[in-house]
Amino acid sequence: MQTEQEHKVSLLDGWNSPPNIVTYTRIVLVLVFLGIDIAAGPWGSHSHGLRWTAAILFIIAASTDKLDGWMARKYNQVTELGKLMDPIADKLLTCSTLIVASAFGEVFWWVTILFLIREIGITVMRFFVIDTGGRVIAADKAGKYKTLCQCIGLGMLLVPAYTFITNATALNVYTFITNFLIYVALFLCLYSGALYVYRVVKARRGAAQATER
Template identity: 70%
Template sequence: MDGWNSPPNLVTYSRIILVLVFLGFDIAAGPWGADNLPFRWTAAVLFIIAAATDKLDGWMARTYDQVTEMGKLMDPIADKLLILATLVVASVFNEVFWWVTALFFIREIGITVMRFFVIDHGGKVIAASKAGKYKTLAQCVGLAMLLVPLGSLAGPGEQPGWAVFYGYATQAVIFVALALCLYSGGVYVAGVLANRRGQAVSGR
């Protein structure tokens, strides 16, 4: 719990609150913003702000030498809350396949449980790998593209070529994020197992 109230961690807590506000607008907007288009635009903006501030707390922690174990733990949890909640709502609205959301969910929850397991057994939290950071970036870009209702700029009932291309590009980014998600999860598990083996050898 050391450093729980440091400025970078307070930013992380603020991001969690922002996620809850975002979800309220996203759910109220309905599928593709059909129930309330302004709410969908608002949800998209809030999502982008919440995703962008992920870099802010990390930058503050490194710049002002305020990196803490609490921050290493809470920062990815805030990311996962934003991403997974968005995916669940999108799947409920039939905007993302449920199997895609399920794979994201299994990986993210599994890694989070493993992080707590490492802490509970006296180990230190393993920071996110480069693959994990690229995964988060791809997730944020893909879901931001999904949330922005650009199709509403076309006329009623119209499906222009650019809108079709945008839809395919959005799904492609989300699938890239899924691939990075599974790969980075494997890298994390391998790192934890390697550390455990190292501890066992040093304890002989």
């Protein structure tokens, strides 16, 4: 007779599955992107070529954001390690980009700090819900739109637009759209975060009341 422990799924089960390999590749890509972005300097002042390279790597990493999750679901290769690493890869890309941008004076620190508080807080809450046996609440549309606006805004920020936009008015419009998208992403970030907390608390209260009955 097999014990319950023998039925437990190890964190390393399926570590070499194709979806997980995609996740590892994304994390490595983020690390390479960070090194190049930092080397390029503020607004690409050290090297326009490196800034372009960083922008292209960011766009590739952001475009493959959902690829590993889609593969895992389509081919029934969802693993515990994948559940752990996929959100880490997602947040590593956007949060590290914001931190470098703020260090370079390209994004206000208060904007980055608010993003970090929300992303870290919600990630910790998700793991807490899983650890206590609760059901993970999927991201809503606001959260998905947040990610879209954030990735487009940061991608536009990284692109050295001044290398191909020579008209001052056009460059100002480009900068306005970039900042607008980042602020819209921040609003959606805080809104979806508050909504997620509300839904988790509501679900936990409902479960507690059902248990009492």
